[in-house]
Each structure stands twice: as C-alpha cells, then as structure tokens.
Amino acid sequence: MSLPVIEVKDLTFSYNSLGTTHTAIENVNLKIEKGELVGIIGHTGSGKSTLIQHLNGLLKPNSGTVLIDGEDIFSKECDLRKIRFKVGLVFQYPEYQLFEETVYNDIAFGPKNMGLSPDEIDKRVKEAAAFTGVEDYLNKSPFDLSGGQKRRVAIAGVIAMDPEILILDEPAAGLDPKGRDKILGQIKKYQREKGNTVLLVSHSMEDIAKLATKVLVMADGKVEAYDIPEKIFADTERIEKIGLAVPQITEVFEILKKNGIEIKESIFSVEYAKKVLLSLIGEGEDA
Amino acid sequence: MLSNITIGQYYPGSSPVHKLDPRTKILITVLYIVMLFAAAEVIGLLPGIIFFILSYIISGVPLKMIFRSLKPIIPLIVFTAVLNLFFVGNDVIFEFWIIKITGEGLRFSIFMIVRIIALIAGTSLLTYTTTPIMLTDGLESLLSPLKKLKFPVHELSMMMTIALRFIPTLIEETSKIMSAQKARGADLESGGLLKRAKALIPILIPLFVSAFRRAEELALAMESRCYHGGEGRTRLRELHFKLRDIISLLITALFLASVFVLNSL
Structure with missing residues (x-):
C-alpha cells in the first residue's frame, strides 16, 4: 500500500478575536491517496476553508499535524514555501488577487517565486495558459478581461507551478454555466491526465457527483464522512440532516x-x- | 496578525458607559485629554489614571483590552522614554562612557510614558464602548453649529462613517490577498527593506483595485436608495441627553478640577 499523499492527524484550530474563541476544526483525521479527486462538501462555516489552508501551511494548527508525502509540514526543518509549490491552493474568487500588468506576468508570478530559469518559466506560463484556455490574452491587462476569463487566469497562475496537489475553493462560484463547465472540465483533466491529486470545495452536489472520486463531508468542524460518492449520496437523510442536499x-x-x-x-x-x-x-x- | 488592530473595534456591552450619549463620551474624552495635558508633575496624572481605570471597571471592558490597544505604540513609548532619558536636564545621577542619565530626565521620561499610556488606554475606551456609527453621529451633532459657516459637516461625518465601516472589511481583504499570494510563493517575511517593499506590490495593487470597486458599488447602492445628502434627512436613532450624561460630565469636571488643585500644591 502506498503512502497517502496527504495525511491529517488530530488537527484542531480555533480563531481568536477580541477574547472570544471559535473552534473552526476539531480533531480532524484524514488520509488522501494520490490521484484522487476529492470533493469537499459541508455547510457554510463547517471548516472547509480552514482545513484547506492548513494543507499548505497558511494556517498553523493549535494541535495536530499535516503530512504531505510523509513530511510533517509544521516541523522546523520543513520549508513551507517549497510545500506551497507542491500544494497549489486556489482561493475563492481568485480573480481579486491579479496584480500584474499583463496576464503573462501574472501567471509567471508563481514560477518566478520558485526560482525557475526564464525558459522554464516561459514554458510553464504557456502550458498553463493553454490548459485553462487563456492563451489568447497573454499580452492583455488582466483588468480588461471578463470575470470568467480572470478566474481562468488566476487558476492558470497556480497551475503554472505544476503542483502535485491542487486545491480549489469553489472555483466555479458566480460563473455562467459555460464558464463553469469549462473550468471544472479542466480541473478533472488536471487530475485524470496528469495523475495529480485534486481537492475541490463546492456547494454544488451535481458537480461533486459528476467529478469526484471521493467525497469528504464536513460538519461543525469535524469530518462527518469520507467515502466514495456512491456511498455518501446513498444516505439522503444523513446528508440532509447536516444542512446539505443530495x-x-x-x-x-x-x-x-x-x-x-x-x-x-x-x-x-x-x-x-x-x-x-x-x-x-x-x-x-x-x- | 492583522486582526489585532483595534481601531473601530467595538466591545459589545450594556454598561452605563455603553449607554451614555456618544456626544457625552466625546466631550468626556476631550476633557480627559485636557486632564492629562494639564498635569504638571507625575502626581497630577493620578486623577486621570484613577478616572480611566474606574471607567474601564464600570464599562465591563476587560482590563487586558488596554494592553491590546497599547501594543502598536510600544515603539513610540520606548522612543519617547529614551529620548527624554538621555537628552533632558543636567543634574547627572548616573554616568557611563558617553551615557548620562539625569534625575530630571528620569522623572520626565516616566512622566511621559505614564501620560502616553493613559492617553491611549483612556481614549481607546471611547471606541470600545461606542459603535463607529454612534461615534460619527455624535460628532456630526457636536459639529453641527459649523454648518452655518458652510462647513460640510454631514458629508464629513458620512465619509468618516464609511471609512470606519470599511476598515475591518479591508483588513479582512488584505489578509485574504496575503494568503493568496503566499500560496503562490510570495515571500513577505525575509529580505532587505527594498525587497520587502517590492514584495508588497502584489498585495497593494489588488487591494486598491478592490477598494475602488467597493466604492463604486457602494455609491451605486446609495444612489439606488435615493441618498441625496444631509438636507432634510431624519435619523433612525435620535440622540437625547439624559440625567446620566449630565452626572458623568460633572464627575469628569471634578476630576479635571482636582488636577489643577494638585498642580497648585
């Protein structure tokens, strides 16, 4: 049996503000195998976004560990920046993080930070742009594009780092049906053709059912279930009880x-x- | 890290301090500042210190909130203390190499530290116990005589309300953008001054873009609700002075008077 690519052990994290503590995730245990496309579902505030921000070390847990390829990312020896190139994270509404003068430069930001050679950066940018279908806009300003195009540029910016694990927080939110199918199709391709692991947070059960090989159900900061979609959606009552739908x-x-x-x-x-x-x-x- | 900033952060409660008219609280804060600056010696700061500690106790705001508000100005306190310690007075009590500490310098720097701490701690209580909206309402009402001089009081207070309202939003936005750029390998924590300043570009540009977008959206939303400025506008919460406002103003005045008494001793 191969080592799981992501292993989460007893992860607990709470937000502190003005003396009040809010526990966002509690005792989360999870093993994700390489090459899966994991759909993450859960009601608003169930800890989905908090969990995924631990997987590339943006948040540090109160207790517990995260192992990526068997390496404890919160240990002192571990270089978090390297982990972030390995675990690409696309936030919700990623189009709001675009900043460069041209689409090309924006997509090149990640690879440049990796310290790659100019030739390699050029290759990565063109590949990523072609992958998400924005190769025609490379010389345009990202601020002149439409919402869907911006979204695809932002996703290309993460894909250009060629992460083994790609995590996306609601990549299709607020897009029209065509844009949504395009993006989700590419994400599926990233998993199926390149053999990478993909984690996809979504509120659309249809999308999850169509794409995911495994489904992670979060409820009140805990893992409610982690299984193949057939089994998860078989129990309609359970899913509806935690405020979701089949x-x-x-x-x-x-x-x-x-x-x-x-x-x-x-x-x-x-x-x-x-x-x-x-x-x-x-x-x-x-x- | 960013969420530690306390400007505009209201500490909910229903204490007598919370219930005071915002105008009263602004006036009391002004009197309190006068109280601190009128003091000529360390002893003269005593009424101010007692006053703000009592106010905190009555307000039910935990005393540890004081430290939270002091944290950002620690460098300023240290700087003031050092400056006064070494460069004021000439009655040397301690000498080592080129460092000379004078009795007057020591006294003066303690005086300054206590004054700054009391100033920040006391004035923060105003924002802890008053919502930003109430605060600007109060300010607008206090400044309304200036309207006769064609001073745009309402516009100013609306601008302040909006600015205060958007501080938490922008802080949240900043930390989101920071996370997103860090996820792309942006290095914000190492390197020299120039490198760090350059590293801010990927954060500042999206922040400006989104601030302008928000401003436009807000303007549209206000116009679609027929906002037309201050003329003839009524209020959801009208401000009324009550007995407790008069009593607290009187108490504050007594404290201020005691400072002058202590000064003349």
Missing part, C-alpha cells in the same frame, strides 16, 4: 422509490440514471 437526480429517484418503483442502487449522476431508466422501461415492455 444531487437533484438522486432526489428524483428517492421519490420514484417511494412510489413503489424498485431501484436497488443509489443514483447520483444523470448518465447513470438514464441507463437505469432505460433498462427499467425495457423490462416494462417485456412484461
């Missing part, structure tokens, strides 16, 4: 089940639903 297609099938149609497995993607429905109709015609 994908709409799953809900449809719940109602069908209640009305006496026999479906054994849990259904959470439209493609699979189609297959099951067609076979059901086929049976009906036979009878």
Whole structure:
C-alpha cells in the first residue's frame, strides 16, 4: 500500500478575536491517496476553508499535524514555501488577487517565486495558459478581461507551478454555466491526465457527483464522512440532516422509490440514471 | 496578525458607559485629554489614571483590552522614554562612557510614558464602548453649529462613517490577498527593506483595485436608495441627553478640577 499523499492527524484550530474563541476544526483525521479527486462538501462555516489552508501551511494548527508525502509540514526543518509549490491552493474568487500588468506576468508570478530559469518559466506560463484556455490574452491587462476569463487566469497562475496537489475553493462560484463547465472540465483533466491529486470545495452536489472520486463531508468542524460518492449520496437523510442536499437526480429517484418503483442502487449522476431508466422501461415492455 | 488592530473595534456591552450619549463620551474624552495635558508633575496624572481605570471597571471592558490597544505604540513609548532619558536636564545621577542619565530626565521620561499610556488606554475606551456609527453621529451633532459657516459637516461625518465601516472589511481583504499570494510563493517575511517593499506590490495593487470597486458599488447602492445628502434627512436613532450624561460630565469636571488643585500644591 502506498503512502497517502496527504495525511491529517488530530488537527484542531480555533480563531481568536477580541477574547472570544471559535473552534473552526476539531480533531480532524484524514488520509488522501494520490490521484484522487476529492470533493469537499459541508455547510457554510463547517471548516472547509480552514482545513484547506492548513494543507499548505497558511494556517498553523493549535494541535495536530499535516503530512504531505510523509513530511510533517509544521516541523522546523520543513520549508513551507517549497510545500506551497507542491500544494497549489486556489482561493475563492481568485480573480481579486491579479496584480500584474499583463496576464503573462501574472501567471509567471508563481514560477518566478520558485526560482525557475526564464525558459522554464516561459514554458510553464504557456502550458498553463493553454490548459485553462487563456492563451489568447497573454499580452492583455488582466483588468480588461471578463470575470470568467480572470478566474481562468488566476487558476492558470497556480497551475503554472505544476503542483502535485491542487486545491480549489469553489472555483466555479458566480460563473455562467459555460464558464463553469469549462473550468471544472479542466480541473478533472488536471487530475485524470496528469495523475495529480485534486481537492475541490463546492456547494454544488451535481458537480461533486459528476467529478469526484471521493467525497469528504464536513460538519461543525469535524469530518462527518469520507467515502466514495456512491456511498455518501446513498444516505439522503444523513446528508440532509447536516444542512446539505443530495444531487437533484438522486432526489428524483428517492421519490420514484417511494412510489413503489424498485431501484436497488443509489443514483447520483444523470448518465447513470438514464441507463437505469432505460433498462427499467425495457423490462416494462417485456412484461 | 492583522486582526489585532483595534481601531473601530467595538466591545459589545450594556454598561452605563455603553449607554451614555456618544456626544457625552466625546466631550468626556476631550476633557480627559485636557486632564492629562494639564498635569504638571507625575502626581497630577493620578486623577486621570484613577478616572480611566474606574471607567474601564464600570464599562465591563476587560482590563487586558488596554494592553491590546497599547501594543502598536510600544515603539513610540520606548522612543519617547529614551529620548527624554538621555537628552533632558543636567543634574547627572548616573554616568557611563558617553551615557548620562539625569534625575530630571528620569522623572520626565516616566512622566511621559505614564501620560502616553493613559492617553491611549483612556481614549481607546471611547471606541470600545461606542459603535463607529454612534461615534460619527455624535460628532456630526457636536459639529453641527459649523454648518452655518458652510462647513460640510454631514458629508464629513458620512465619509468618516464609511471609512470606519470599511476598515475591518479591508483588513479582512488584505489578509485574504496575503494568503493568496503566499500560496503562490510570495515571500513577505525575509529580505532587505527594498525587497520587502517590492514584495508588497502584489498585495497593494489588488487591494486598491478592490477598494475602488467597493466604492463604486457602494455609491451605486446609495444612489439606488435615493441618498441625496444631509438636507432634510431624519435619523433612525435620535440622540437625547439624559440625567446620566449630565452626572458623568460633572464627575469628569471634578476630576479635571482636582488636577489643577494638585498642580497648585
């Protein structure tokens, strides 16, 4: 069995402000294998964003450790900057962090910080820009682009560092359906084609159901469940109890089940639903 | 690190100090400052110190909040103390190499330290117990006589309200941008002065851009709610002086008087 690429042990963190303490995450234990696309879901304030900021050392825990490739990132010997090149983190609304005069320079910011050679930087920038589909705007100012284009530039800025682990906090929030499919498609590609590990925070159960190979459910600062999507979305009641919802297609099938149609497995993607429905109709015609 | 800044940070409570009219609190703060600056000797600072400690106790704001407000000005305190210690007076009580400490210098630097600490600690209580909105309401009301001189009092207080309102927002925004740039390997903590100043560019530019964006959005939101300036505008919370306001002003005046008594001793 291979070493998990991310291992979180007993992680606890609380925010302090004006003498009040708010525990954001408590005793989180987690092992993520290489090459997974982990969908992170949880209600607002469940500790998703706090957790992901520990994975590249932006926040330091009150107790507990984070191991990346088996290395304790909070130990004294560990160079956090190196970890940040390995664990790329894209924040919510990343377009607000653009600052350079041209898209090219902005994407080059990360690779430059890594101390790469100019040729390598150039190669990385062009690759990343092509990957997120912004190669036509490289000489434009990032402030002249549309919201969706800016978002893709910002994501390219992280992908240009070629991180083994890519973490994205709601990368599709506030985008139109086309922009959203484009970005999510590229993220899936980053995992499937390059074999990297991707963590994706999202409020859209449909997106998670479609993309994720594993789902991490957070509730009140704790890990509620970590499993394959089939199992997570099978328990509708549990998911709804913590203020989340199952994908709409799953809900449809719940109602069908209640009305006496026999479906054994849990259904959470439209493609699979189609297959099951067609076979059901086929049976009906036979009878 | 950024969330430690206390400007505009209100400490919620329902103590008599919180309930005072903001105008009273502003006036008391002015009197308090006079109290500290009228003192001619260390002993003259005593009423001021007693006054602000009593106020803290009545307000229910924990005393440790004082240290929080003092933290950012520690360099200033040290600088003032050192300057006064070495360069004031000529009755030398201690001499070593080129360092001379005089009795007067020692006395004066203690006096200055105590005065600065009392000044910051006492005036912070105003912002701890008064919401920024109440504070600017109070200020607007106190300055309203200036309207006769065509001074834009309402506009000024609206600007202050907006500025105060956006301090926490901008702080939050700054720390978000800092995190985002750190995630891209920005190095903010090492290097010389020039390198550090350059490292701020990736933070300042997005911050300015978002500040302008917010300003535009706010202006639009205000206009779509028909904001048209101060003329004929009514208030949600009208300010009224009560008995407790008069009593607290009188008590403050007594403390101020005692400073003058101590001075003349």
